[in-house]
Amino acid sequence: AQSVTQLDSQVPVFEEAPVELRCNYSSSVSVYLFWYVQYPNQGLQLLLKYLSGSTLVKGINGFEAEFNKSQTSFHLRKPSVHISDTAEYFCAVIGSGGSNYKLTFGKGTLLTVNP
Amino acid sequence: ETGVTQSPTHLIKTRGQQVTLRCSSQSGHNTVSWYQQALGQGPQFIFQYYREEENGRGNFPPRFSGLQFPNYSSELNVNALELDDSALYLCASSPATRTGELFFGEGSRLTVL
Numbered sequence: 001a002q003s004v005t006q007l008d009s010q011v012p013v014f015e016e017a018p019v020e021l022r023c024n025y026s027s028s029v030s031v032y033l034f035w036y037v038q039y040p041n042q043g044l045q046l047l048l049k050y051l052s053g054s055t056l057v058k059g060i061n062g063f064e065a066e067f068n069k070s071q072t073s074f075h076l077r078k079p080s081v082h083i084s085d086t087a088e089y090f091c092a093v094i095g096s097g098g099s100n101y102k103l104t105f106g107k108g109t110l111l112t113v114n115p
Numbered sequence: 116e117t118g119v120t121q122s123p124t125h126l127i128k129t130r131g132q133q134v135t136l137r138c139s140s141q142s143g144h145n146t147v148s149w150y151q152q153a154l155g156q157g158p159q160f161i162f163q164y165y166r167e168e169e170n171g172r173g174n175f176p177p178r179f180s181g182l183q184f185p186n187y188s189s190e191l192n193v194n195a196l197e198l199d200d201s202a203l204y205l206c207a208s209s210p211a212t213r214t215g216e217l218f219f220g221e222g223s224r225l226t227v228l
Binding site: 004041042045094102105108 | 148150155156158159160171173205207214215216217218219220221
Protein backbone atom coordinates (compact mmCIF):
# COMPACT_ATOMS: atom_id res chain seq x y z
CA ALA A 1 0.00 0.00 0.00
CA GLN A 2 1.07 3.57 -0.57
CA SER A 3 0.46 6.84 1.28
CA VAL A 4 1.11 10.50 0.47
CA THR A 5 1.77 13.40 2.81
CA GLN A 6 1.54 16.94 1.57
CA LEU A 7 3.34 18.96 4.17
CA ASP A 8 1.54 22.27 3.68
CA SER A 9 -2.23 22.61 3.51
CA GLN A 10 -2.01 26.24 2.35
CA VAL A 11 0.77 28.23 0.67
CA PRO A 12 0.23 31.96 0.07
CA VAL A 13 2.72 33.73 -2.20
CA PHE A 14 3.00 36.97 -4.10
CA GLU A 15 2.86 37.10 -7.88
CA GLU A 16 6.22 36.49 -9.62
CA ALA A 17 7.69 34.87 -6.49
CA PRO A 18 9.05 31.30 -6.58
CA VAL A 19 7.08 28.52 -4.92
CA GLU A 20 7.68 24.97 -3.71
CA LEU A 21 4.89 22.59 -2.73
CA ARG A 22 6.17 19.66 -0.72
CA CYS A 23 5.17 16.03 -1.07
CA ASN A 24 6.47 12.92 0.68
CA TYR A 25 5.31 9.40 -0.02
CA SER A 26 5.54 5.98 1.57
CA SER A 27 5.59 2.70 -0.32
CA SER A 28 7.06 -0.80 -0.01
CA VAL A 29 7.34 -1.08 -3.81
CA SER A 30 8.56 1.09 -6.64
CA VAL A 31 6.15 3.84 -7.58
CA TYR A 32 5.07 6.26 -10.22
CA LEU A 33 4.44 9.82 -9.01
CA PHE A 34 2.12 12.56 -10.19
CA TRP A 35 1.01 16.10 -9.52
CA TYR A 36 -2.54 17.08 -10.38
CA VAL A 37 -4.08 20.57 -10.25
CA GLN A 38 -7.70 21.41 -9.47
CA TYR A 39 -8.99 24.85 -10.34
CA PRO A 40 -12.14 26.08 -8.55
CA ASN A 41 -15.26 24.13 -9.53
CA GLN A 42 -13.35 21.92 -11.94
CA GLY A 43 -12.04 18.38 -12.08
CA LEU A 44 -8.38 17.46 -11.73
CA GLN A 45 -5.84 17.98 -14.50
CA LEU A 46 -2.49 16.23 -14.79
CA LEU A 47 0.37 18.68 -14.27
CA LEU A 48 3.33 16.30 -14.56
CA LYS A 49 4.43 12.72 -13.93
CA TYR A 50 7.49 10.69 -12.99
CA LEU A 51 7.61 7.15 -14.35
CA SER A 52 11.35 6.50 -14.73
CA GLY A 53 14.55 8.07 -16.02
CA SER A 54 15.55 11.65 -15.21
CA THR A 55 14.55 12.62 -11.70
CA LEU A 56 13.71 16.17 -12.79
CA VAL A 57 10.45 16.26 -14.69
CA LYS A 58 8.84 19.22 -16.39
CA GLY A 59 5.15 19.74 -16.77
CA ILE A 60 2.63 22.19 -18.08
CA ASN A 61 2.43 25.87 -17.14
CA GLY A 62 6.13 26.08 -16.21
CA PHE A 63 5.98 23.66 -13.27
CA GLU A 64 8.66 21.08 -12.54
CA ALA A 65 9.21 18.45 -9.87
CA GLU A 66 12.17 16.45 -8.63
CA PHE A 67 11.98 12.82 -7.54
CA ASN A 68 14.24 12.01 -4.61
CA LYS A 69 14.17 8.30 -3.86
CA SER A 70 16.34 8.45 -0.73
CA GLN A 71 14.10 11.09 0.83
CA THR A 72 10.91 9.62 -0.69
CA SER A 73 9.94 13.08 -1.88
CA PHE A 74 8.48 14.62 -5.02
CA HIS A 75 8.37 18.38 -4.48
CA LEU A 76 6.73 20.67 -7.02
CA ARG A 77 8.37 23.97 -7.97
CA LYS A 78 7.79 27.00 -10.13
CA PRO A 79 10.32 29.85 -10.40
CA SER A 80 7.74 32.61 -10.90
CA VAL A 81 4.02 32.20 -10.21
CA HIS A 82 1.06 34.00 -11.76
CA ILE A 83 -2.35 34.89 -10.36
CA SER A 84 -3.79 32.17 -12.61
CA ASP A 85 -1.80 29.50 -10.73
CA THR A 86 -4.14 29.88 -7.76
CA ALA A 87 -5.58 26.40 -7.33
CA GLU A 88 -5.47 23.21 -5.23
CA TYR A 89 -2.52 20.95 -6.00
CA PHE A 90 -2.54 17.21 -5.31
CA CYS A 91 0.40 14.85 -5.17
CA ALA A 92 -0.43 11.24 -6.06
CA VAL A 93 1.31 7.87 -6.17
CA ILE A 94 0.66 4.47 -7.71
CA GLY A 95 2.63 1.23 -7.47
CA SER A 96 4.58 0.50 -10.62
CA GLY A 97 3.73 -3.21 -10.60
CA GLY A 98 1.64 -4.85 -13.31
CA SER A 99 -1.63 -5.11 -11.39
CA ASN A 100 -1.73 -1.56 -10.08
CA TYR A 101 -4.88 0.43 -10.53
CA LYS A 102 -5.35 2.60 -7.44
CA LEU A 103 -4.05 6.16 -7.48
CA THR A 104 -3.49 7.39 -3.90
CA PHE A 105 -3.76 11.15 -3.40
CA GLY A 106 -2.52 13.48 -0.71
CA LYS A 107 -4.91 15.89 1.00
CA GLY A 108 -3.90 18.76 -1.24
CA THR A 109 -2.12 22.10 -0.96
CA LEU A 110 -4.05 25.28 -1.68
CA LEU A 111 -1.76 27.69 -3.52
CA THR A 112 -2.97 31.28 -3.35
CA VAL A 113 -1.13 33.82 -5.50
CA ASN A 114 -1.66 37.40 -4.38
CA PRO A 115 -0.99 40.52 -6.47
CA GLU B 116 -11.66 15.29 -28.88
CA THR B 117 -14.48 15.16 -26.32
CA GLY B 118 -13.36 15.06 -22.70
CA VAL B 119 -14.89 13.27 -19.75
CA THR B 120 -18.42 14.45 -19.00
CA GLN B 121 -20.44 13.77 -15.87
CA SER B 122 -24.08 14.21 -14.95
CA PRO B 123 -25.75 15.56 -12.98
CA THR B 124 -23.42 18.32 -11.81
CA HIS B 125 -25.26 18.88 -8.54
CA LEU B 126 -27.92 16.93 -6.69
CA ILE B 127 -29.50 16.78 -3.26
CA LYS B 128 -30.81 13.56 -1.70
CA THR B 129 -32.07 12.55 1.70
CA ARG B 130 -30.63 9.86 3.94
CA GLY B 131 -31.67 6.36 2.88
CA GLN B 132 -32.30 7.23 -0.76
CA GLN B 133 -30.43 5.87 -3.74
CA VAL B 134 -28.48 7.82 -6.38
CA THR B 135 -27.07 7.12 -9.84
CA LEU B 136 -24.25 9.21 -11.28
CA ARG B 137 -23.24 8.98 -14.93
CA CYS B 138 -20.00 9.41 -16.81
CA SER B 139 -18.99 9.47 -20.47
CA SER B 140 -15.34 8.63 -20.92
CA GLN B 141 -12.94 10.37 -23.27
CA SER B 142 -12.85 9.03 -26.79
CA GLY B 143 -10.46 6.08 -27.11
CA HIS B 144 -10.29 5.39 -23.37
CA ASN B 145 -11.44 1.94 -22.21
CA THR B 146 -10.75 2.30 -18.47
CA VAL B 147 -12.98 4.26 -16.10
CA SER B 148 -12.43 4.88 -12.41
CA TRP B 149 -14.47 6.68 -9.77
CA TYR B 150 -13.19 8.75 -6.87
CA GLN B 151 -14.90 10.36 -3.89
CA GLN B 152 -13.59 13.76 -2.79
CA ALA B 153 -14.91 14.94 0.55
CA LEU B 154 -14.63 18.63 1.41
CA GLY B 155 -11.02 19.57 2.14
CA GLN B 156 -9.68 16.12 1.26
CA GLY B 157 -7.93 14.48 -1.63
CA PRO B 158 -9.83 12.09 -3.92
CA GLN B 159 -10.34 8.55 -2.57
CA PHE B 160 -10.44 5.62 -5.00
CA ILE B 161 -13.80 3.83 -5.15
CA PHE B 162 -13.36 1.37 -8.03
CA GLN B 163 -12.16 0.93 -11.60
CA TYR B 164 -13.75 -0.70 -14.64
CA TYR B 165 -11.96 -2.12 -17.65
CA ARG B 166 -13.88 -3.59 -20.57
CA GLU B 167 -17.10 -3.73 -18.52
CA GLU B 168 -15.52 -5.62 -15.60
CA GLU B 169 -14.63 -4.23 -12.18
CA ASN B 170 -10.88 -4.82 -11.87
CA GLY B 171 -10.08 -2.92 -8.69
CA ARG B 172 -11.89 -1.60 -5.64
CA GLY B 173 -11.01 0.71 -2.79
CA ASN B 174 -12.20 0.63 0.81
CA PHE B 175 -15.87 1.35 0.14
CA PRO B 176 -18.87 -0.76 1.25
CA PRO B 177 -20.92 -2.85 -1.20
CA ARG B 178 -23.68 -0.24 -1.32
CA PHE B 179 -21.32 1.55 -3.72
CA SER B 180 -21.64 -0.25 -7.04
CA GLY B 181 -21.00 0.50 -10.67
CA LEU B 182 -21.36 -0.46 -14.27
CA GLN B 183 -19.43 0.09 -17.46
CA PHE B 184 -21.21 -0.12 -20.79
CA PRO B 185 -19.93 -1.33 -24.20
CA ASN B 186 -19.30 2.27 -25.25
CA TYR B 187 -17.10 2.62 -22.10
CA SER B 188 -19.47 5.03 -20.37
CA SER B 189 -20.09 4.26 -16.71
CA GLU B 190 -22.47 4.61 -13.80
CA LEU B 191 -21.88 4.87 -10.07
CA ASN B 192 -24.77 3.77 -7.86
CA VAL B 193 -24.97 4.42 -4.15
CA ASN B 194 -27.73 2.79 -2.09
CA ALA B 195 -28.96 3.66 1.41
CA LEU B 196 -27.34 7.08 1.36
CA GLU B 197 -25.68 8.32 4.54
CA LEU B 198 -24.80 11.87 5.54
CA ASP B 199 -21.08 11.08 5.10
CA ASP B 200 -21.69 10.27 1.44
CA SER B 201 -21.92 14.01 0.79
CA ALA B 202 -18.96 14.71 -1.50
CA LEU B 203 -17.77 15.49 -5.00
CA TYR B 204 -17.76 12.30 -7.08
CA LEU B 205 -15.16 12.33 -9.81
CA CYS B 206 -15.05 10.08 -12.83
CA ALA B 207 -11.77 9.59 -14.66
CA SER B 208 -10.93 7.73 -17.84
CA SER B 209 -7.64 6.55 -19.25
CA PRO B 210 -6.17 4.33 -21.92
CA ALA B 211 -5.35 1.13 -20.05
CA THR B 212 -1.64 1.36 -20.79
CA ARG B 213 -1.09 4.80 -19.25
CA THR B 214 -0.99 3.90 -15.59
CA GLY B 215 -1.95 6.67 -13.24
CA GLU B 216 -2.48 9.22 -16.00
CA LEU B 217 -6.14 10.01 -15.55
CA PHE B 218 -8.44 12.41 -17.35
CA PHE B 219 -11.06 13.71 -14.95
CA GLY B 220 -14.52 15.08 -15.42
CA GLU B 221 -15.71 18.08 -13.44
CA GLY B 222 -17.55 15.90 -10.97
CA SER B 223 -21.01 15.45 -9.51
CA ARG B 224 -21.56 17.19 -6.19
CA LEU B 225 -23.85 15.13 -3.98
CA THR B 226 -25.41 16.56 -0.84
CA VAL B 227 -27.18 14.17 1.52
CA LEU B 228 -29.58 15.75 4.02
